[in-house]
Amino acid sequence: MPKNLYWFNCGSCGGDSVSMFNMESPDIAAFFKEMDISLLWHPSLSSMAYLDYQNQIEAILSDDLKLDILCVEGSVIRGPGGSGMYHSTDYKPRKDLVGLLAEKADYVVAVGTCASYGGICTDGEVEATGLQFHKFEKGGFLGKDFVSQKGLPVINLPGCPCHNEIVSGAISHLASNKTLELDEFNAPLEWFGMLVHQGCVRNEYHEYRVEDSNFGNKGCLFFHLGCLAPLTNGSCNKILWNRRSSKTRAGVPCVGCTQPDFPKPYPFFKTRNIADVPLDLPIGVDRAHYMAYKSMAAAAAPKRLKDRKTKI
Amino acid sequence: MLQKLKLNLAFNRVEGDLEMRIEVDNGLAMNAWCSGTMYRGFEKILVGRHALDGIVFTSRICGICTTAHQTASVRALDMIAKADVPANAQRVRNIVLAAEHLQSDMRHTFLMFMADFANPEYKNNKLFNEVMARHEPFKGRTYLETIVETKKMPELIAILGGQWPHSSFMVPGGITSVPSQNDVMQCILLLKQYRHWYEKRVLGCTIERWSEVKSLKALDAWLDEKEAHRESELGLFIRLARSADLEKMGHGHDNFISFGSLELPKGSKTDAKFLIPAGFAQGAKISEFNHENVSEHVAYSWFKDYKDGKHPFEGETNPYATGNESQKYSWAKAPRYNDLPAETGTLAEMVVSGNPLFAELVKKSGSNVFSRVLSRLVRSTVIIPAMEKWLAEIDGGSFYAPPGEIVQGKGFGLTQASRGALGHWVTIENRTIERYQIITATAWNASPRDSKGVRGPIEEAVIGTDVMSTTKLEHIIRSFDPCIVCSVHLLKNNRSLLKKNIGL
Numbered sequence: 001m002p003k004n005l006y007w008f009n010c011g012s013c014g015g016d017s018v019s020m021f022n023m024e025s026p027d028i029a030a031f032f033k034e035m036d037i038s039l040l041w042h043p044s045l046s047s048m049a050y051l052d053y054q055n056q057i058e059a060i061l062s063d064d065l066k067l068d069i070l071c072v073e074g075s076v077i078r079g080p081g082g083s084g085m086y087h088s089t090d091y092k093p094r095k096d097l098v099g100l101l102a103e104k105a106d107y108v109v110a111v112g113t114c115a116s117y118g119g120i121c122t123d124g125e126v127e128a129t130g131l132q133f134h135k136f137e138k139g140g141f142l143g144k145d146f147v148s149q150k151g152l153p154v155i156n157l158p159g160c161p162c163h164n165e166i167v168s169g170a171i172s173h174l175a176s177n178k179t180l181e182l183d184e185f186n187a188p189l190e191w192f193g194m195l196v197h198q199g200c201v202r203n204e205y206h207e208y209r210v211e212d213s214n215f216g217n218k219g220c221l222f223f224h225l226g227c228l229a230p231l232t233n234g235s236c237n238k239i240l241w242n243r244r245s246s247k248t249r250a251g252v253p254c255v256g257c258t259q260p261d262f263p264k265p266y267p268f269f270k271t272r273n274i275a276d277v278p279l280d281l282p283i284g285v286d287r288a289h290y291m292a293y294k295s296m297a298a299a300a301a302p303k304r305l306k307d308r309k310t311k312i
Numbered sequence: 313m314l315q316k317l318k319l320n321l322a323f324n325r326v327e328g329d330l331e332m333r334i335e336v337d338n339g340l341a342m343n344a345w346c347s348g349t350m351y352r353g354f355e356k357i358l359v360g361r362h363a364l365d366g367i368v369f370t371s372r373i374c375g376i377c378t379t380a381h382q383t384a385s386v387r388a389l390d391m392i393a394k395a396d397v398p399a400n401a402q403r404v405r406n407i408v409l410a411a412e413h414l415q416s417d418m419r420h421t422f423l424m425f426m427a428d429f430a431n432p433e434y435k436n437n438k439l440f441n442e443v444m445a446r447h448e449p450f451k452g453r454t455y456l457e458t459i460v461e462t463k464k465m466p467e468l469i470a471i472l473g474g475q476w477p478h479s480s481f482m483v484p485g486g487i488t489s490v491p492s493q494n495d496v497m498q499c500i501l502l503l504k505q506y507r508h509w510y511e512k513r514v515l516g517c518t519i520e521r522w523s524e525v526k527s528l529k530a531l532d533a534w535l536d537e538k539e540a541h542r543e544s545e546l547g548l549f550i551r552l553a554r555s556a557d558l559e560k561m562g563h564g565h566d567n568f569i570s571f572g573s574l575e576l577p578k579g580s581k582t583d584a585k586f587l588i589p590a591g592f593a594q595g596a597k598i599s600e601f602n603h604e605n606v607s608e609h610v611a612y613s614w615f616k617d618y619k620d621g622k623h624p625f626e627g628e629t630n631p632y633a634t635g636n637e638s639q640k641y642s643w644a645k646a647p648r649y650n651d652l653p654a655e656t657g658t659l660a661e662m663v664v665s666g667n668p669l670f671a672e673l674v675k676k677s678g679s680n681v682f683s684r685v686l687s688r689l690v691r692s693t694v695i696i697p698a699m700e701k702w703l704a705e706i707d708g709g710s711f712y713a714p715p716g717e718i719v720q721g722k723g724f725g726l727t728q729a730s731r732g733a734l735g736h737w738v739t740i741e742n743r744t745i746e747r748y749q750i751i752t753a754t755a756w757n758a759s760p761r762d763s764k765g766v767r768g769p770i771e772e773a774v775i776g777t778d779v780m781s782t783t784k785l786e787h788i789i790r791s792f793d794p795c796i797v798c799s800v801h802l803l804k805n806n807r808s809l810l811k812k813n814i815g816l
Contacts, residue, residue, distance in 0.1 A: 011352055015375025015477045021419070022466045022476075027459050029450050039450075043324045047427040047449050050321075050782070077352070080633050086351040086643075090331065091636040094350075120372045124353040125631070161375060161477055215488040216712030241475030242466045250474030251488035252481045255368055263369070267362030268480075311492065 002038040003068040003175045006060070006105075009043050010098060011087055011121060011128055012074020015161035016112035017044055023164040024243060031168055035175050040065075057097070060104050069174055070105035072098060072131055075114040076141040079127035086126045095141065102131070102142055106150045107174045109157060111167060116156035116187070117260040130156070133185060136260045155180060156187045158234075160257035165239050166191045185260055187233070192258065195283065196229040199237030200248045201312040206230075208301035209294050210308070218308045221253040223278060226269040228256035230282035249312075321782060323789055325424040330758060330794055332774070332785070333641070339780050344771040346758050348644040351614070355629045358748040363389065363718040363740050364483070366748060370736065371478045373750065374795055378477040379412040379469070380729030381736075383573075384750075387725030388738040389484040395715035399577035401486030403702040404711065406574045406587070407499070408469050409727070410695045412476075414506070415465035416730035416793075417658070417688050418514070422447065422458040422545070425685060425790045429552060433783050439552050446548070454513065454545060461509045464502045471495050471502075486712035496706050503703065507696055516544020519693045526668040528676070546689050558682040562773040562788035566678045567652050568593040568660035569756065571735055572601065573728035574698065577705070587698050588728055591664035592649050595678070596671040598664055603724060603735065608645040608751065609762035615640075620763050621648055624737035624749035625722065642760040646768060647751050655679060655769040656732025656756045657793060658687040679773075681791040688793060719743055729753045731793045757792045770794070 007017070021028055021044075032039050039045070040056060048056075059065035076095045077087040084093025102108050110131045113119040117135055121128040130140040132154035138144040140154075147153055155174075157166050170188060173180050180188040200206070202220050211223035221227035229237075229248055236246040236254075248254055255268050266272060272279040281290055304310070319334045335343040354373055358366055366389070370381040383405060390397060397405075426447040434440045446454040466476040472491050473481035481488045507519070515522055517540065525534050531550070534541055541547045553559065572590025576582060590601040607621030616630035634640050646653075654660070659679055662670035673683050718740055725736045732753030739747040759768030767775075770792055777784050 011350060013372050013375040013378075015372065015378065018375040018378075018477050021459070022463050024463070027456075027463070029456055029459050032450070045423065045449060046324060047430070077350070080631070083633070085633040085635055086353075086631065088349050088635065120369065121352045121354070121357060124357040126351060126353045128352070160372065214712070214714050215483050216486060216490060216710070216714075218490065236475075242463075242470035244467055244470040245474050247474040247479060247481075250472070250479065250481050251490065252474050252479060255480065257478075263365075267365060268368050269364050269483075270362070 002036045004040050004066055005032075005037050005069040005071065005171070006040045006067055006101065007042040007071045007073065008098060008101060010072060010074035010094060010115065011077040011126070012112070012114060014044070014073070016073045016159075016167070017042070019161040020164045020167050022242060023168055035172055037069075037171070037175055040067075057101075061100055063104070067101065067105045069107045069109060069171060070101050071109045071111050071171075072102075072115045073111045075119050075121055075128035075130060077121075077126045077128050078141070079125060082127070098131070099142065102146070102148070102154075105148050107152060108148045108154045109170060109174070110154050111157050112162045113158040113160045113257055113262050116158040117185070117262070119160065120263060123265070132156075133260060136185070153186050155182065156185060158187055158192070158258040158260075158262075160262060163191075163236070163239060163241065166235075183233070187258075191235045191239075192233040194233070194235055194238065196232045196234040196236045196246075196248070196254050196258075197282070200229060200246070202248060204310075205305055205308075207297060208305055209298035210301055210305045215251060217251070218310065218312055221248065221251070222271065223273075223276075224271050225253045226267070226271045227253035228259075228264075228280075229254035231280055232256045232259055234258040319779065321785065323786065325427065325790065330789065332789070334774065334779060334785075336779055339778055341774050341777045341779050341785070344767070344774045345641050346760060346768060346771045347642040348754075348758060349642075351631055351633070351643040353629075353631070355748050355750060358745045361745050363743055363745060366736070366738065366745060367483065368480050370750065371480065373752070374729075375477050376416060376795060377412070377729040377731070377734070377753075378479075379409050380727055380734050382480065382482050383409050383727045384725035384734050384736040385738075386482040386484060387727065388723040388736045389718060389725070390715070391723030391725070392721035392738065392740055393484045393715035393718045395485045396713050397486050397578075398710045398713055399579055400706055400709045401711045402575060402577040403706055404472050404487050404489075404491065405482055406577075407699050407702050408473055410574060410699045411465040411468050413695055413730045414692050415462040417691055418458050418462050418510075420793045421685065421688055422454050423449075425793075426454075428783060428786045428790065429556075431783060433781060434556070437552075437555055439548065439555060442548065443552065446545070457509070457513060461506065464506045468499045468502045471498050483712070484718065485715040486710070488712070490711055491706065496703055500700070500703050503696070503699055510692055510696070514545045514689065515693070516540045516542075516547055519696060522690060522693050528669070528672050531669065549685065549689060553682040553685075558685070558787065559677050559680050561681040561777065561784055562679075562684070562791055563677075564655050564679040564769045564773045565653050566595050566674065567649070567654040568663045568679070569649055569654035569656045569733050570601070570660050570664040571603075571726035571728060571733040573726075577702070587694070588661050589665050590726070592654065593660070593663045596663060596674050598666065603726060605650045606647065606735070606751065607651070608647050610645050611763040612640055612761040613642050613645045615645065621646075621651065624724075624735065624751060625739070625747075627737070627747070627749035629749070642758075644755045644758055644760060646759045646762040647756050648762050651762070651764070653759060653762070653766060653768050653772070654756055655792070656753050657684065658691045659684045660732060661691065661728065662687045681787050684791040717743070729795070731795050732756060752795070754795045758794055
């Protein structure tokens, strides 16, 4: 019995879908086939006569068609003034349909940071919010009490965009009725129970506080260039992007895109500091001990690292 | 008494939210209004943010043109900082943007555009069985191959820039990464494999052989020369276009605009600034491009009114969500060049670069579904050799030259996204963004009317189309490769169009 999956776009750039199209093994077409998932609708891929599309939504809403998994991409746009008219479909607010579909689904999945927590437009004027979180605060569009037909809250798969292995992994779990252990922001621990910092090839530089002040070098990006990897929950440096790399491996400081408060209200690529030590320390460390440890680490740094001669 | 109807339609497989209202008379589209139906407010979010933040934010305007936005934002900052971008950095920036074009052109054509021919309406067409075998969504041979083969391009981009989509590795002064000789070699290997697929499956010949086709007569000769040519995707498309009269479908204003892109690295032995030249053309008559002639009108857009058009350096973005009222109907502003509408994309690039085949085609039948999609199928023949050259040229030189802090200034970054002209106009005051105005490619193509009431390119292109079914409309709209992310669907019954008075 195939599982029915509906992919719905709200205030989105489509990046999570584009990322998903890069799915590696299996590729996106093979994935749906292997997992016996019937893709009821995807905005970029579906080819359906209008009447059939309209009837399909009606059938879901009247319980004639089972909706197993609802995937939502993009933030829910509620402005101006709560009307939702910054994002309309046939002059009706797009947000209205999300709520109706979510009520019917066995599982509701927020794909990407926008759908999970509000994302890139949250601080703007369009009153963007996530499905069940507004940044750190539970609630969002559906409200804190919402549960799906299977009794679960919205499952958040943050990331800007979300990595396709996380999408395929999470959907596979749900399609197989397996449990996903979730953190306090309802993101699966499998991918978000670790830091982006773990696995970065610049770790040895980080260890010995060999820190770059300018782009274009091989050292650590944490002390001066605003890298948020030690403060960001994600697996970019474990599962890697596009089979090859990650931002930090390419010298791009992590921008913390999986965090509920992405984008941070302070500048990217610039570390806020107190007395030359980052203001925001790796999650959970004690400042006094950290400062002492970093001083000693810097003093112990081998010349080969200070010369940045490694081929990372 | 002629029965007039108004159709409300919406389209998916356009990266975006695109709706159209069409006034129908005797089964033909007599007037059209093209709506972008989503506003997210990027331009205003950026005001007050730090100078470099645009690099991270603007990628998120579009998941498919993420590299193009990054390119435009960094070029604006390079200008303000008077950065001296090293040749190697320019090569890598070009390679990555070019790679984005390659996968975009193929994914659009074979996952989004061709699907409209795998449609029971064409079942009496002699090519129908072949089209179904190749292009049926999720089943067709070429459909499935496209999914697999185009992934090589994001992989190539990740080797050089960390990830795709939404890396932020382009910074003022160059790039953050330091690709090794092996990184470059891995990219060369990926591109070689990709080229083999493109030549075998899409062209049916080598890029060199295709480059010899410089006239419509040569195109006919090419088609007749070998079965491999006829049976390639290009060959099939040409034959399908002839049998379905695509050359007569979707005629625009025949104005074309390109902002120029893929700036040639320092030390290139040529007078040209870009691989893809900038220019404005009326028919095949090309004139020099000046960004000062660009303006945006809001008379028919959901923004607070101002008279005529404003250049982006004076641009204002004050949303005014009036919904369904008689005049304003789109979240897109109306970009104009010298107050003229213009279409942008692969066809515009071909025309503005003086490509003789497309000059002849445009002189013969103007812009239409056939010329647009043909140009998209063969743009890769220009891009791939350039990528190979830039990869081979990467040497031991640096990839980044620190430009100093960006404190103050005005700059603009112009480039070509996969679907056409893209510009960012940026004003920095005291290290923060004071103004940020963006004109996307699809704003040009899906533009609403301007202050004079002149239609935008897609609106113009659907006039006169038979709308008894929506298939021709779908070919026309998708021939522009619109990027306005999202889904939509037809809103009203498309059966018995003349029998039902739909109204608005």
